[in-house]
Amino acid sequence: MNDKTTTVPRELQSLLDALPEPRILVGQDYRIVSSNAAYRHAFGNPRAILGRTCYEISHHYDKPCDQCGESCPLQTAMTTRQPGRVLHLHHTPRGEEYVDVELIPIQDEQGKLAYFVETMRFLHETGDQPGALGMEGRSPAFTQMLALINRAAPAMTPVLLLGESGTGKELAALALHALSPRRNKPFVPVDCSGMTESLFESELFGYEKGAFTGATRRKTGLVEAAAGGTLFLDELGDIPLHLQVKLLRLLESGTFRRVGGVETLRADFRLVAATHRNLEEMMDAGTFRRDLYYRIAAFPVHLPALRERREDIPLLANVMLERLAPGRPLHLTEAAAEQLMQYSYPGNVRELRNLLERAILLADGDTIDGRHLPTGPVLARNAPTPAQAAREEILPLEEVERRYVRQALQRLGGDKRELARRLGLSERTLYRKLG
Numbered sequence: 334m335n336d337k338t339t340t341v342p343r344e345l346q347s348l349l350d351a352l353p354e355p356r357i358l359v360g361q362d363y364r365i366v367s368s369n370a371a372y373r374h375a376f377g378n379p380r381a382i383l384g385r386t387c388y389e390i391s392h393h394y395d396k397p398c399d400q401c402g403e404s405c406p407l408q409t410a411m412t413t414r415q416p417g418r419v420l421h422l423h424h425t426p427r428g429e430e431y432v433d434v435e436l437i438p439i440q441d442e443q444g445k446l447a448y449f450v451e452t453m454r455f456l457h458e459t460g461d462q463p464g465a466l467g468m469e470g471r472s473p474a475f476t477q478m479l480a481l482i483n484r485a486a487p488a489m490t491p492v493l494l495l496g497e498s499g500t501g502k503e504l505a506a507l508a509l510h511a512l513s514p515r516r517n518k519p520f521v522p523v524d525c526s527g528m529t530e531s532l533f534e535s536e537l538f539g540y541e542k543g544a545f546t547g548a549t550r551r552k553t554g555l556v557e558a559a560a561g562g563t564l565f566l567d568e569l570g571d572i573p574l575h576l577q578v579k580l581l582r583l584l585e586s587g588t589f590r591r592v593g594g595v596e597t598l599r600a601d602f603r604l605v606a607a608t609h610r611n612l613e614e615m616m617d618a619g620t621f622r623r624d625l626y627y628r629i630a631a632f633p634v635h636l637p638a639l640r641e642r643r644e645d646i647p648l649l650a651n652v653m654l655e656r657l658a659p660g661r662p663l664h665l666t667e668a669a670a671e672q673l674m675q676y677s678y679p680g681n682v683r684e685l686r687n688l689l690e691r692a693i694l695l696a697d698g699d700t701i702d703g704r705h706l707p708t709g710p711v712l713a714r715n716a717p718t719p720a721q722a723a724r725e726e727i728l729p730l731e732e733v734e735r736r737y738v739r740q741a742l743q744r745l746g747g748d749k750r751e752l753a754r755r756l757g758l759s760e761r762t763l764y765r766k767l768g
């Protein structure tokens with residue numbers, strides 16, 4: 334069946350049909366005029382979308398995305414006449430999905446903009462590692478992070494994941510791998526904390542039989558095991574200086590030797606590293622090598638702390654309840670959800686998971702309410718008020734103000750506009766004060 338409507342030139346339709354990913358053709362008025370064979374294959378009869386606007390179909394909006402606080406790739410393509418690409422959360426016939434959307438402007442014979450070809454790449458389809466894209470979130474901070482992961486994934490550029498403990502750095506590394514062309518090869522995580530020199534070498538490079546007492550047979554190292562795939566160096570900031578040199582040598586030469594071996598082997602891995610430490614401060618203090626930093630930090634990605642994406646907490650909590658207690662239809666009362674939103678989560682998503690694990694054990698029925706969650710004092714311990722902080726340490730007034738503003742923002746569930754109104758500031762001034 335061809336869903337071609339009246340006006341689409343036959344050549345354009347047949348070109349679209351020959352292209353692999355689902356694509357639709359959109360007019361300047363945002364209305365969908367056609368779809369290609371891959372789209373029809375994925376979603377069946379496309380008649381339901383023809384003549385309707387892309388923002389209505391994908392977002393259930395009644396006006397274009399850019400008027401609803403989202404970036405609109407069609408707008409970008411229209412104004413720049415260049416392709417526009419963004420990561421959007423779309424409604425699809427399969428439910429809500431993250432989609433890498435690209436709009437390419439098409440000109441007519443007079444050079445006027447006629448159509449936009451919208452290509453949709455669904456993030457979940459590219460990953461075949463179970464749970465690799467099990468990262469949940471829909472807040473702007475989360476979406477921006479995921480968009481960077483998605484951009485970096487196809488390349489060989491090393492990626493450095495930065496963020497507090499429990500923010501999901503390992504999950505992000507898995508997602509990078511699952512979205513990369515190396516997805517069918519191994520993903521090899523290496524925990525760099527607590528590495529001694531001999532462990533580092535034998536773990537990473539492997540050893541030959543007889544290399545040392547106890548080496549009764551040849552052992553393949555993690556670098557070799559990652560051949561064709563991704564090597565994930567977790568807690569990279571914990572590697573002592575003298576081992577940093579060895580890592581640098583591996584990255585610079587692209588080769589290594591098994592302990593006790595003579596053969597030089599070629600490494601073939603995509604490097605992803607992660608740390609919760611501040612590497613810049615470590616470089617200033619002389620505890621992290623600058624040359625190594627520049628080797629690994631080509632593409633830094635910041636993972637937002639949970640308190641920076643507070644609006645994701647109810648979604649995360651519900652998903653985790655399902656994962657932690659499969660088959661038990663647990664739900665949070667409104668008050669419990671509200672209580673969860675109030676925490677400061679120094680341990681981030683991992684801490685949220687721990688709170689829920691405890692609540693699941695405490696709840697007898699199918700409802701988790703405030704009684705099953707830790708009470709106020711825990712909260713207060715986690716997040717000293719600005720007044721407490723000021724009593725405990727002498728802080729510059731600007732810092733006290735910054736902390737106060739951040740806490741007030743948390744209390745308002747991240748609503749910056751409302752906070753600016755209550756503080757009697759312009760939103761711009763508020764952004765400056767948030768630092």
Ligand SMILES: Nc1ncnc2c1ncn2[C@@H]1O[C@H](COP(=O)(O)OP(=O)(O)OP(=O)(O)O)[C@@H](O)[C@H]1O
Nearest residue numbers: 467468469497498499500501502503504609682683
């Ligand atoms: N976006 C997310 N969606 C669902 N689960 C998440 C998300 N982010 C983190 N988690 C869960 O939180 C826990 C901690 O995640 P992870 O181990 O990836 O964090 P990390 O930043 O690597 O922590 P650390 O620095 O301590 O190693 C895991 O159980 C993980 O599944």
